[in-house]
Amino acid sequence: MMKILAIVLLFNCSIVVGQNKLNIVPAPVEVKMGKGFSVLKEPISFMLTNLEDSEPNDGEALFEQYLKTNYGIKRFQYRGKPDINLATQITFTGVSTEEEKGYYELEIKNNNINIRGTALGKFYAFETLKQMVTVNAKNQLVIPNCIIKDYPRFPYRGMHLDVGRHFFPISFVKKYIDYLAAYKFNTFHWHLTEDQGWRIEIKKYPLLTQVGGCRDRTLIGRYGSNKYDSIKYCGYYTQQQIKEIVQYAADRYITVIPEIEMPGHSTAALASYPYLGCTKGPYKVMDTWGVLDDVYCAGNDSTFTFLQNVLDEVMQLFPSKYIHIGGDECPKERWKTCPLCQKRIKDNNLKDEHALQSYFIQHIEKYLNSKGRKIIGWDEILEGGLAPNAVVMSWRGEAGGIEAAKQKHNVIMTPGNPMYFDHTQSKNEDSVTFGGYNPIENVYAYEPVPKELNAEQGKYILGAQANMWTEYQSNERKIEYQLFPRITALSEVLWSPKEKRDWKDFERRLPVIFERLDKRHTNYSSAYYDLNSKILPTENYEGLLFKLESKNKMLTIKYMDDDLKAQMNLPQKNEKGEKIEVLSDIYWGEGKIYKTPILIKNNNTILASSYKNKEQMSNTVVQKFLFNKATGKKITLTTQASKSYPGDGAFTLVNGVQNEKGMSKSSEFLGFNGTDMDATIDLGKDMQVSKITLHTLKQNGSWIYLPSRVEVSYIPYYDSTTISNDQPIELVTVDIKQEDDINKIEIIKEKFCRYIHIRAVNYGLIPSGKPGAGNQAWLFVDEIEVQ
Ligand code: ACM
Numbered sequence: 098m099m100k101i102l103a104i105v106l107l108f109n110c111s112i113v114v115g116q117n118k119l120n121i122v123p124a125p126v127e128v129k130m131g132k133g134f135s136v137l138k139e140p141i142s143f144m145l146t147n148l149e150d151s152e153p154n155d156g157e158a159l160f161e162q163y164l165k166t167n168y169g170i171k172r173f174q175y176r177g178k179p180d181i182n183l184a185t186q187i188t189f190t191g192v193s194t195e196e197e198k199g200y201y202e203l204e205i206k207n208n209n210i211n212i213r214g215t216a217l218g219k220f221y222a223f224e225t226l227k228q229m230v231t232v233n234a235k236n237q238l239v240i241p242n243c244i245i246k247d248y249p250r251f252p253y254r255g256m257h258l259d260v261g262r263h264f265f266p267i268s269f270v271k272k273y274i275d276y277l278a279a280y281k282f283n284t285f286h287w288h289l290t291e292d293q294g295w296r297i298e299i300k301k302y303p304l305l306t307q308v309g310g311c312r313d314r315t316l317i318g319r320y321g322s323n324k325y326d327s328i329k330y331c332g333y334y335t336q337q338q339i340k341e342i343v344q345y346a347a348d349r350y351i352t353v354i355p356e357i358e359m360p361g362h363s364t365a366a367l368a369s370y371p372y373l374g375c376t377k378g379p380y381k382v383m384d385t386w387g388v389l390d391d392v393y394c395a396g397n398d399s400t401f402t403f404l405q406n407v408l409d410e411v412m413q414l415f416p417s418k419y420i421h422i423g424g425d426e427c428p429k430e431r432w433k434t435c436p437l438c439q440k441r442i443k444d445n446n447l448k449d450e451h452a453l454q455s456y457f458i459q460h461i462e463k464y465l466n467s468k469g470r471k472i473i474g475w476d477e478i479l480e481g482g483l484a485p486n487a488v489v490m491s492w493r494g495e496a497g498g499i500e501a502a503k504q505k506h507n508v509i510m511t512p513g514n515p516m517y518f519d520h521t522q523s524k525n526e527d528s529v530t531f532g533g534y535n536p537i538e539n540v541y542a543y544e545p546v547p548k549e550l551n552a553e554q555g556k557y558i559l560g561a562q563a564n565m566w567t568e569y570q571s572n573e574r575k576i577e578y579q580l581f582p583r584i585t586a587l588s589e590v591l592w593s594p595k596e597k598r599d600w601k602d603f604e605r606r607l608p609v610i611f612e613r614l615d616k617r618h619t620n621y622s623s624a625y626y627d628l629n630s631k632i633l634p635t636e637n638y639e640g641l642l643f644k645l646e647s648k649n650k651m652l653t654i655k656y657m658d659d660d661l662k663a664q665m666n667l668p669q670k671n672e673k674g675e676k677i678e679v680l681s682d683i684y685w686g687e688g689k690i691y692k693t694p695i696l697i698k699n700n701n702t703i704l705a706s707s708y709k710n711k712e713q714m715s716n717t718v719v720q721k722f723l724f725n726k727a728t729g730k731k732i733t734l735t736t737q738a739s740k741s742y743p744g745d746g747a748f749t750l751v752n753g754v755q756n757e758k759g760m761s762k763s764s765e766f767l768g769f770n771g772t773d774m775d776a777t778i779d780l781g782k783d784m785q786v787s788k789i790t791l792h793t794l795k796q797n798g799s800w801i802y803l804p805s806r807v808e809v810s811y812i813p814y815y816d817s818t819t820i821s822n823d824q825p826i827e828l829v830t831v832d833i834k835q836e837d838d839i840n841k842i843e844i845i846k847e848k849f850c851r852y853i854h855i856r857a858v859n860y861g862l863i864p865s866g867k868p869g870a871g872n873q874a875w876l877f878v879d880e881i882e883v884q
C-alpha cells in the first residue's frame with residue numbers, strides 16, 4: 098500500500114462562470130468538470146498533511162516560484178495540519194505499479210485545492226495546476242473547478258539533447274529540463290561525447306576536455322558544403338556543473354541518463370589520446386558531420402581500461418540505473434586491417450568485425466552490470482548478438498525495437514520518423530535542418546507499441562523518446578523552435594491513455610499552448626499553420642491545377658495571381674529596378690478567397706496565405722509557373738524514382754516548376770539512385786519542337802551527379818492508337834562532361850512530332866576520392882522543358 102499525502106490550498110471565495118473544457122497537455126486520464134472557477138488570492142495558504150512520505154518533494158516550492166514569477170504572488174502561508182482532515186486513503190483500481198508511482202488526484206472546489214497522491218504524483222499535480230491558472234476579466238487568478246485523476250501510460254518518457262555537435266551552457270540545460278518537467282517527461286538523455294567534441298570533465302584524463310573539447314573550425318551550412326568558418330569552438334561541463342544538473346533534474350523528478358559513445362563517434366577522444374585508435378593517429382576533433390572510420394581500437398586492452406576508468410567517474414556523477422553507451426554507426430574499416438583487432442577476433446573465435454563490436458559492447462556491459470548499472474545502446478547493438486541485459490533504443494525505424502522485444506529485452510522507441518526533432522516540421526522550412534519531415538501530427542499519431550508485437554512482447558516497450566541532434570542547431574532559439582510544439586504532442590503519446598488520444602481535441606488546445614509559449618518568450622515553430630500547396634494535372638492534360646491547403650480548417654486562404662496584380666496596378670519593380678516577386682502583406686486584404694484548386698494555363702506567379710480574421714497566420718506561398726509545350730502533358734516513366742525522392746511521380750517533370758540554381762527544393766526533384774531516368778511525354782498532337790531542356794542538379798558533395806549521356810527520340814503521331822514502327826524515329830544523343838558546372842542540358846533539334854522519349858543515363862559508381870566513393874550516384878531531374 099502506498100503512502101498517501103494530502104495538501105489543501107485555501108483561497109477566498111468568489112465564483113466566475115466559464116469554460117467547460119481544460120487545456121492541459123498531456124491530457125489527464127480522467128477529468129470531471131465542476132461549475133465555475135476557484136479564485137486564488139494572497140496570501141495563498143498551503144495546508145499539508147501526511148508528509149511522512151520520505152521522498153523529497155519540491156513541488157510546493159516550484160509552484161510557489163511559478164506564481165511569484167508569472168503572476169507576482171508574493172505571500173504564501175504554510176500550516177502543518179489541516180483544519181479539515183481529508184481522506185487519507187486512495188483506492189487504485191486498474192492501475193499498475195508504474196502508473197501508481199505518478200498517480201495523483203486533484204480536486205478544485207469552493208476555492209480549495211486538494212491534492213492526493215505520491216510525492217511524485219503531487220509534483221505532477223502541481224505541473225497540471227500551472228497550466229490551469231488563468232487571469233479572468235476582473236484581473237483575478239482563477240482555476241476552473243474540476244476533479245482530475247491522472248497517471249502516466251509509459252514508465253520511460255524521454256527527451257535527448259546532443260551537446261557534442263553544439264555545446265549548450267548549463268543555464269540552457271536547466272531550461273530544457275524545465276520544459277521536460279512541464280510536460281511530465283521523466284528522462285533526460287544527455288549525449289555528452291561525439292566526434293566533434295567531448296563535453297564532460299574526466300579528472301583522470303584531462304586532455305579529453307582540453308583537447309577533445311575543442312575543434313578548430315565548423316562546417317558552414319549543409320553536410321557536403323565543404324565551407325568552414327575559422328572559429329575555434331570549445332565547451333565542456335565541469336563535474337561540479339554536472340552534479341548541479343543532475344540535482345536540478347532530480348528536484349523535478351527527472352533522471353539524467355548520460356551517453357558516453359563507443360566504439361564509434363569517438364574521434365574527439367582519439368584526438369586527446371591517440372593510443373586509443375587502431376592507427377595511433379594523428380587524429381583531429383572533427384569539424385564536419387557524418388560517420389568517421391576512426392573508432393576505438395577493440396583489440397587493445399588499454400581501450401577498455403580507459404573506458405572503464407571514464408565510466409567509473411561517470412557513475413560517480415550520475416546515479417541513473419542506466420548508462421547509455423552509444424553503439425551506433427561504427428564502421429569496421431580500421432578493425433579489418435588492425436593486427437590487434439584481428440588477434441582479438443581470432444583469440445575469441447569471433448565470426449567477423451560485427452561480432453567484435455558485440456564483444457566490445459558485452460565487455461562494457463559486464464563491467465557496468467558489476468557496478469549495479471544497466472546499459473542502453475542504439476539498435477546496432479543487436480548486430481553480432483545482443484548483450485544479455487541491454488536495453489535497445491530503436492532509431493533506424495522500429496525493426497530493431499521489435500526484434501529486441503521478441504528477444505525479451507526492454508526497448509525505448511525513437512525511430513527517425515517521426516521521433517527525430519532535428520528533422521523539419523515544415524514543408525516551407527527556411528532554416529537548415531537535417532533531412533526528413535516530421536510534422537507535429539505525425540508525432541501525435543505515433544504509437545510506441547508496434548502492432549507486430551503481441552501483448553506479452555509489447556510489455557518490453559518501456560516508452561519512447563525524441564532526439565535532438567545538433568549539427569544544424571547552434572543556438573538556444575533554434576533548439577526551442579525544433580522542440581516546440583512537437584514536445585507537447587509527444588508528451589500526450591507517452592502520458593495519456595491510448596484511447597484518450599484525440600488529434601481534434603489537441604488541435605483545440607494548440608492555440609492555448611502557443612499563447613503560453615508566447616507569454617514565456619519561448620520560441621516555437623508555427624508550421625502547424627503552414628499553408629501547403631500541391632500542383633496537380635488536369636483531367637484533359639490542358640494546363641495545371643494549383644491546390645492550397647491548411648491543416649487548420651478554420652482559416653481563410655487568400656491568393657493573388659498575375660491578373661489581379663495587374664488590375665491592382667501594383668508596382669512591378671522596386672527602387673533598384675528589380676522585379677518584385679513577393680508582395681508585402683499590406684496588399685493581402687485585396688486577395689481572392691480560395692475555394693477550389695486554381696486552374697493555371699500560362700506563365701503565372703501565385704501568392705497565397707491564410708488568415709484568421711485579418712491576422713496572417715501562415716507563411717506566404719509563392720509559386721512561379723513557367724509554361725512550355727510539355728507542361729501539364731501526359732508523362733510516363735519506365736523506372737520510377739527512388740522512394741527517398743519520389744516528388745509527385747512522373748508528373749513532377751512537367752509541372753511547370755523549374756528550380757533555380759542555389760534555391761533547389763528536394764521535393765521538386767525526382768531522384769534516381771544508380772538508375773536512369775527514362776520518360777515518354779505525349780504532347781497530345783503533332784507539334785513543331787525545336788529544343789528540349791533537361792533541368793537537373795549537380796551536387797557531387799551530396800553524391801548527386803549529372804547524367805553521363807542524354808538520348809532523345811522524336812516520335813511522330815501516326816494514327817489514333819499506336820506509335821508506328823514505320824515512321825522515322827529520330828534519335829539524338831548528347832554526352833555530358835562531369836566537369837561542366839551546369840544544371841540544365843539542352844538538346845537542339847527541329848522536329849514535327851507528338852511523342853518525345855528522353856533517357857538520361859545515370860553516372861554510375863562514384864569514383865574513389867569523392868564523397869560517397871563506391872556507392873551509386875544520384876541523378877536528380879526536376880523538369881523536362883519542350884520548346
Ligand atoms: C543516431 O542517430 N546515430 C543514433
Ligand code: ZN
Binds near residue numbers: 375395435
Ligand atoms: Zn584495432
